[in-house]
Structure formats: C-alpha cells, structure tokens
Amino acid sequence: MTARIGFSPNHDETARQAFVGSLKGYVNFGIENQLAGAFEQRIADRHAGPPIETREAAEQALAGHPLYALWASLTFHSQNLMWQSVQDTTDRTVDSQIDAFRALATSPARIGSMTLSDELVVNAPVKTTEIHRQPGGYWRERRPDDLEAALNYSGTVDLYRNAKGMGVGGKIGSDSIGRFVAGIARKYAPDLEPRAILDMGCGTGEQTLGYKRAFPDAHVTGIDCARPFVRFAHSLAESEGLALDFAERDAGKTGFADESFDLIVSIIMFHETTRAQVRDIMVECWRLVRPGGLVLHLDVPYQPDRMSLIKQVTNHWQVRHNGEPFWTGFANLDMQHEAIAAGFDPDLAFARYETAGPAEYHFFGGRKSHG
C-alpha cells in the first residue's frame, strides 16, 4: 500500500477546525464591520481637534473602545484556537506521517528528489519569529525526521486564507492558489512554455504540485528554508505520483546556476521576509531567470494606500499581535521599483493586482527580454 502524506483530521477535529474557520470569518467580517461603523461614528462625534488622516491617529481614536477590545481579544483567541485545533490532529498522526515520509523518501520507486542542507543558516529575526504565531515557528524539530511544523502549517493555511476572504475555492491541502498563479503566468506570458520552474518559499508543497499539474512537461523545483516543510513537500509529491525536486535553500542565495529557470514563482513569501531579504531575492530572481522567462510573485494586497484607515488599523494590529512583523516593511515597498532595481527592464517589470472571485492578490516581478 502506498504511504500517504497529508493533514488528516478525524471527525471531531474537522468539526473543531471548521468552528475556528467560522469564528474567524465572523470576527473578520461581522465584528470588523461593526468596528468600522463605530469608528465612523467616533469621527462624526468629534467636535474639535485635527482631522484623522493617519493610521496612528485612527488608532488613537479607537483606543479604549470596547468593540475594538472585543475584536482584538476574539481575533487573538481565534488564532490560539486554530493552532490548538490542528495540534490535536498533528499529535495523533505525526508518528505515522514520519513513517510514511521515511517509506516514500527511501523507496526505490521514488521519482523526485529532496536535498537538505546543513550549511543553510536562517538568522533572526526570521528564524526566531513565530509567523502567524505558529507554536515553535516553521523550523522547530522535536523528533528525528520531524514533520510537526509542516502538518500544523498545512492544516491551517487554507483555513486561515478562506476566513480572511482570500481563498480561491480550494479545500484544505488543494493546489488552487498554485493553479491560479499558473493561470496568471499564462496570461502575462502566453508565449512562454516553461521547461524549468522554480517555486520559492514553497512551504509544504501543495501549490508546487499545482505548477507540475499545470505544466506537466516542465521540471519543477521547490525550495524552502524550513526543513520540516521540505520533507513534507517531497513526500507529498511522491505520494501523489508527481516527479518534483525539493531543496532546503535560501531564496536570496539559492546556489543554482545563472539562467536556470524560465518561470520563477512564489506565494505569500515576501511578507514573511525582511526588507533586506526582499532585495536579495529579487536580485537572485533576475540572475536565475532565463532570457524570455517570467518572474511572478504573489503576495498580500495590503498596501496602505489601497486601504481605508480602519483597515489599516486592524491590519497593523495583525502585524503587532498575530505574528506578521515583516508585513508592514513589505507592504510599504514599491515592488515594481524593486524589480527594476534588481535588473529588470522598466518596461517589463510590473506590480499589479489580480482577482479570483472575491479574493484579490498583489502580483509583481518581470520578464527578462530575449536579449
């Protein structure tokens, strides 16, 4: 029997995780909309003082409002509950999942590869931050061949995305976002038939598999600097019968040869890196992409000039209290400018927005001219 890799909640765990998703949706939309109304009322009630035009002023106007405290407390707790609810599934399945990983990673029938690197060093603050407040962060290993961080991440990423209204119709563990990005790649570069694709910050690999399904003739490589994720991604691909290569590498310093890839992609990676890394990664993309190739990154659309003041306040709260410390630094960058600074031709660099149903995403990158 083929070993299977994946986050597999039982009946009650599924019900618990579904409740968390519903709770998050209720807080993100129901209560947050009420909070927006309260904010407008507070502004209308002001009879003196300077106009509220900045996020900081809006935060001051809301400080002490009981609805803001309620929203914050429930948002914080919904994140606690989310991690608790997936941890139950992970604790119950992690040993058998590690067995499955070992069986797949050592199988003579293996069709892809996994490369781990003891030389890779991930520094603070990235290494020491619990992104999204995931207990232990992305890197924690508590047992040999550990998959715990990957199972927890895989179990929450779509739950979180859907509850924020950022889902594109995928169930937990689906490749819907990867397929969405592949569709945008075809739209931006209809003449491009990629032979080699690189997925940076591939995480647990579900979306990387989507690129292989969208471009079955391409050689697809996924890299991430969190070892449990790389293990999970590799064994997931093997269990799905798809030939991909996964490696533990830093997206800013991959070690691949110049012009190795026709299509370089990432999904919500940049807002989890420092500003310095953003620049390193864009320079690396320019070095790695072949003439005629496309670099296409997807990230959150939360640039301040696109958001209402109240949304800026609640987003900044997420930055402070929900493990998104790099978000503001990224959102304040002009990514078209960053692409040009990395080497892309100004006429071929881009930063724009694309929608998938109610969800909207920020796409940026560029093409390298044929030379």
Added chain:
Amino acid sequence: MPAGPKPGERDTAFFTDPMIDHLLRAIVTLTMEASVTRERLRTLESLLVESGGLRPGAADNHVPDTAETADRARLRMKLIDDILGPMASRLAKDAAQP
C-alpha cells in the same frame, strides 16, 4: 520590528481587566466544544437511523455502569480544568508579581 507578543505568549489581553478577555475566551472555547459535540451527535444519529440500530428512547433510558460513570467524572473534571485553568493561572501569575 513592531513590538508584539513574545514567542509562546498566548494570553495577551486587550480589555482593561484581563479577566474579561479570559472569560470571553472561555465562552468561545465552550461554544466550540458544544459545536463539535452537536456535529458528532448528528453524525451518530444519522448513522444509527440509517442502520436501524437505535430504538426510540434508548439513550434517555440508558444507565451507565460503574466504570463508565467514573470515566465520565474524569472527563468532566478535565473539561472544567480546560475552561477555568487559564484564569486561575493568570491570577496566580499576577499574584506572584511583586
């Protein structure tokens, strides 16, 4: 880097009185478990009805044996600790501070 909760920090409070946060969270956690239990019961009832395995009134007339009674008592105690434990821990932490 904005100042946020330290890694592992799980009881940040946002109301002036942190007990309000903890009571609110206790209610939400209870609601979650009630929701899970309801779904479980609906699943079981559906399966039992489909299979014809449940006689009308059987659950209402059921009397647990001694071992089952003890097990239920243990599970009740754990549930109470799950609900009230965080509040007690917080108050103990506050009391321990100079």
